[in-house]
Amino acid sequence: MATLELSGIRKSFGAVEVIHGMDLQVKDGELIVFVGPSGCGKSTMLRMIAGLEKVTAGEISIAGKRVDHLPPAHRGIAMVFQSYALYPHKNVRGNLGFALKHAGVPQKEIDQRVNTAAEILELDPLMDRKPKELSGGQRQRVAIGRAIVREPDVFLFDEPLSNLDAALRVHMRVEILKLHQRLGSTMVYVTHDQVEAMTLADRIVVFRDGQVEQVGTPLELYRDPVNTFVAGFIGSPAMNFLQADGNGHSVQLAGAQVCESNAAAGKLQLGIRPEHLTLNEDGPLKGRVSVFEHLGGESFVHLVLPDEQTLIAKLDGEYSFVPGEKCTLAIKPAHCHLFDMQGQKLGDKVRAIDAA
Amino acid sequence: MLVRERITSTGIHAVLIAYSMLALFPLVLIVINSLKSKKAIFRDPTGLPVGEAFSWKGYASVLTNSDFPLYFGNSLIVTCVSLFLILLFGAMASHALSEYRFPGDTFLGLYLILGIMVPIRLGTVALLQLVVDLNLANTLTALILVYTAQGLPIAIFIFTEFLKSVSREIKDSARIDGLSEYRIFFEVVVPLVRPVIATVAVFSMIPIWNDLCFPLILSPGEETRTVTLGVQQFIGQYTVNWGAVLASLSVAILPVLIMYVIFSKQLIRGITSGAVKG
Numbered sequence: 001m002a003t004l005e006l007s008g009i010r011k012s013f014g015a016v017e018v019i020h021g022m023d024l025q026v027k028d029g030e031l032i033v034f035v036g037p038s039g040c041g042k043s044t045m046l047r048m049i050a051g052l053e054k055v056t057a058g059e060i061s062i063a064g065k066r067v068d069h070l071p072p073a074h075r076g077i078a079m080v081f082q083s084y085a086l087y088p089h090k091n092v093r094g095n096l097g098f099a100l101k102h103a104g105v106p107q108k109e110i111d112q113r114v115n116t117a118a119e120i121l122e123l124d125p126l127m128d129r130k131p132k133e134l135s136g137g138q139r140q141r142v143a144i145g146r147a148i149v150r151e152p153d154v155f156l157f158d159e160p161l162s163n164l165d166a167a168l169r170v171h172m173r174v175e176i177l178k179l180h181q182r183l184g185s186t187m188v189y190v191t192h193d194q195v196e197a198m199t200l201a202d203r204i205v206v207f208r209d210g211q212v213e214q215v216g217t218p219l220e221l222y223r224d225p226v227n228t229f230v231a232g233f234i235g236s237p238a239m240n241f242l243q244a245d246g247n248g249h250s251v252q253l254a255g256a257q258v259c260e261s262n263a264a265a266g267k268l269q270l271g272i273r274p275e276h277l278t279l280n281e282d283g284p285l286k287g288r289v290s291v292f293e294h295l296g297g298e299s300f301v302h303l304v305l306p307d308e309q310t311l312i313a314k315l316d317g318e319y320s321f322v323p324g325e326k327c328t329l330a331i332k333p334a335h336c337h338l339f340d341m342q343g344q345k346l347g348d349k350v351r352a353i354d355a356a
Numbered sequence: 357m358l359v360r361e362r363i364t365s366t367g368i369h370a371v372l373i374a375y376s377m378l379a380l381f382p383l384v385l386i387v388i389n390s391l392k393s394k395k396a397i398f399r400d401p402t403g404l405p406v407g408e409a410f411s412w413k414g415y416a417s418v419l420t421n422s423d424f425p426l427y428f429g430n431s432l433i434v435t436c437v438s439l440f441l442i443l444l445f446g447a448m449a450s451h452a453l454s455e456y457r458f459p460g461d462t463f464l465g466l467y468l469i470l471g472i473m474v475p476i477r478l479g480t481v482a483l484l485q486l487v488v489d490l491n492l493a494n495t496l497t498a499l500i501l502v503y504t505a506q507g508l509p510i511a512i513f514i515f516t517e518f519l520k521s522v523s524r525e526i527k528d529s530a531r532i533d534g535l536s537e538y539r540i541f542f543e544v545v546v547p548l549v550r551p552v553i554a555t556v557a558v559f560s561m562i563p564i565w566n567d568l569c570f571p572l573i574l575s576p577g578e579e580t581r582t583v584t585l586g587v588q589q590f591i592g593q594y595t596v597n598w599g600a601v602l603a604s605l606s607v608a609i610l611p612v613l614i615m616y617v618i619f620s621k622q623l624i625r626g627i628t629s630g631a632v633k634g
């Protein structure tokens with residue numbers, strides 16, 4: 001059990017800086033998720049915490065102790081990799097016990113810890129198999145088991161589910177969540193998948209190009225994104241961004257007044273999530289349907305506004321449209337986001353105009 | 357469609373069989389003639405060693421009248437030690453080149469591989485001088501050192517390609533488990549590239565075992581002759597003991613054959629797989 005503190009972390013590969021100064025405090029027992037598009041430095045950050053890459057500047061502390069000069073084995077961390085990284089010539093039991101054996105832990109304790117991990121992850125029937133005789137999901141369970149037996153202060157996961165197929169991914173996601181509840185350990189989890197981030201995280205750190213864009217609980221990020229990047233990254237399907245005009249107290253879109261805000265002046269971007277749009281004859285967003293997607297329980301309407309801007313609305317499965325049909329949408333109250341043309345959030349008080 | 361496939365397959369096999377026969381013919385000729393009397397060898401070179409033609413004489417003179425067992429031992433020592441050194445240093449150097457970034461790594465990599473293009477025989481005179489200066493003339497050590505140097509470039513070339521494909525995550529995982537860099541190499545990387553090691557071993561062994569040039573120049577002494585050199589004693593200026601020459605050649609084929617049988621499964625995998633997968 002331990003806290004993790006990062007302060008002023010920078011990382012350069014040669015002349016290229018890929019992490020531009022990062023500060024973060026992870027509380028004891030917290031599951032923190034690094035999320036961001038691929039290539040933004042998440043893995044590099046995680047590898048620095050693990051000690052596999054040196055920090056160029058900054059400090060890392062685990063459980064209050066500075067660790068950035070220590071080799072990986074002495075930092076009290078365990079890491080689970082995307083490719084599982086099991087030792088192919090050792091069986092499951094050998095893989096699980098390898099680190100302990102190497103550290104000189106007595107055989108009796110090794111057996112006990114390995115058996116506990118095997119029980120938690122339901123690996124008992126597989127103990128004598130080699131990694132190549134296991135399915136992807138089983139391999140990932142072994143990889144997680146290998147981390148558990150080390151009883152680390154901090155667990156590090158680098159996209160552990162991205163090699164699995166969709167159904168298994170959902171299943172393993174739940175497993176990891178259960179594991180976190182059961183062990184109560186501090187965990188840092190890297191993913192590029194915002195759904196994984198939303199479902200797993202106590203807090204999410206959104207990365208872009210080696211910089212932290214926003215840190216917060218999943219709901220904070222969903223409800224109150226600080227810029228268009230975070231707003232577009234969190235939530236699926238992504239938030240609609242529309243060019244609109246502000247006149248000091250309200251926002252005009254395609255000739256209609258859509259919401260009120262004192263911060264709105266001049267050109268700006270209006271962000272509305274697809275799920276915050278409803279069908280309403282009196283609503284401010286009038287347009288024509290370009291595409292209609294039916295998923296059974298829900299449906300997506302792609303709407304073209306009179307000024308040629310498009311947006312997507314998520315509706316119940318009971319509706320049906322044909323392309324070209326007229327459609328009018330209203331915004332659910334209190335769900336408008338305003339951003340300036342640089343993508344930064346504008347003002348706090350935004351109120352959608354009630355369709356009345 | 358099926359017929360065409362069958363014709364193609366038959367064609368391929370015909371070519372392969374023809375090639376095998378061509379390649380094996382000299383070997384078979386050596387082996388059958390080594391079991392014949394001298395007269396029979398010349399009367400009917402392609403005849404089988406049956407009836408009157410059959411004779412153990414060649415083998416008898418090789419095993420009793422000469423120092424052949426000594427030569428055989430010398431060859432074995434030189435080949436095994438050189439092979440061990442080539443594999444050990446070759447694999448370790450390649451691991452370093454593919455795993456670590458350090459100043460001058462590209463240059464060092466090129467330097468180590470340069471030996472493929474520059475035949476070591478070009479430096480024979482300088483080598484002889486060096487060996488004499490080091491007081492290593494007429495020792496097996498001289499041969500071992502030269503063969504190790506000769507075998508390393510191609511070994512490093514092959515190893516580097518394969519070691520680059522060993523997953524970085526598995527090495528990192530071992531680092532987190534607390535293994536030293538040496539143990540990562542021996543306990544994680546080496547087991548992963550066993551087929552490649554077998555391939556390099558076979559490719560490196562054959563030229564060493566068969567070499568005549570360096571034993572002749574560096575250690576022609578009675579005590580340090582290798583098999584290929586030892587065979588020459590049966591080839592006199594006026595008479596050649598063909599039975600003995602062929603018998604010693606037949607015996608000399610054995611270790612290569614045994615080695616091939618041991619490694620063949622790994623060897624085929626090493627050649628065909630291309631990638632090292634866990």
Ligand SMILES: Nc1ncnc2c1ncn2[C@@H]1O[C@H](COP(=O)(O)OP(=O)(O)O)[C@@H](O)[C@H]1O
Binds near residue numbers: 040045
């Ligand atoms: N060993 C390395 N040498 C040079 N550049 C690297 C190295 N590792 C990562 N990078 C660069 O750092 C950036 C971040 O990479 P990474 O942390 O792997 O991204 P992510 O995990 O978020 O997809 C990328 O632009 C990548 O090219």
Ligand SMILES: [Mg+2]
Binds near residue numbers: 043044
């Ligand atoms: Mg990554």
